Amino acid sequence: TKDHFIVDDFTGEEYAGHHFIIDIWGFDTSLRDFDFDRILSKASEIANAKKLYSHVHKFNDGGLSGVAVLEESHISFHTWIQREYVAFDIFMCGDTKPELAVEYIKKELKAKKSKVKIFKRGQYE
Secondary structure, eight states, X not given: OXXXXXXXXXXXXEESEEEEEEEEESOOTTOOHHHHHHHXXXXXXHXXXXXXXXXXXXXXXXXXXXXXXXXXXXXXXXXXXXXXXXEEXXXXXXXXXXXXXXXXXXXXXXXXXXXXXXXXXXXXX
């Protein structure tokens, strides 16, 4: 069976996938839970990932946490509304393009500033 590990055509390196850690400051705090659910769905689609289900939870202070469980792993986030900060976590394996999801999310949130870190998961050394 196909395990969705990535094989780099140039180096021959094998790994599970790319894990993006995204810090976003100055996002549009008028976005609501249904907006974030739409963003999770569209980000999955743009990245060529299959969303299995998603859930966004709203806290009493207006903050939100959410996750999209994907056939190829997940996208999750947590907001700090009062600081206009949101932390996203995107991990995808297989034939996906998580970098497209990252760019879409930053655009949709109207991010004033963002920082992205990328890790290769599942490397055997």
